[in-house]
Amino acid sequence: MNESRPLTRIDMLRFARRVVEQQANRQLALIDRWIAEEERREAERRQGEERRPPEPERLIQYGLNRRNVDAVHAGGCCAARKSGRCRPATRGEVIDALRQQVPACPHCRPDTTLGILD
Known part of the structure; x- marks a missing residue:
């Protein structure tokens, strides 16, 4: 910003919005990674069950x-x-x-x- 003029209320609100948007994007990316890891674990579990030999009689x-x-x-x-x-x-x-x-x-x-x- 230009240092010659003081920050207005609208400037501060826009800055706050950018901060919140960046934090939200980071959190969404983290949650997306958690979802991908859980989906991978679930697929591995299902694959293990399918490959498990049948129980003997x-x-x-x-x-x-x-x-x-x-x-x-x-x-x-x-x-x-x-x-x-x-x-x-x-x-x-x-x-x-x-x-x-x-x-x-x-x-x-x-x-x-x-x-x-x-």
Whole structure:
């Protein structure tokens, strides 16, 4: 501005408007970055879900030494997820384990779903 004349009220209001406009543009750019990051995370999450292999239908739970078979489970059993010592198994492997007196999980009862009852 010209230093010879004092600032008028309209000059100060225009200056305030420019400041607010710059701050608003900066904040909008920041929010746009946050939106883009969140959209990227969401796309990655969806892609991960699509690539995840299907849950096995049957599981065999091994002992602490990873050799002894402790129990058999259905695929979605919460007790099997908690143990962390389960591996996917075929229908034949589960039937063989049940015939060898390996206990069936009392929560998911895979012996009932396979039609093998004591």
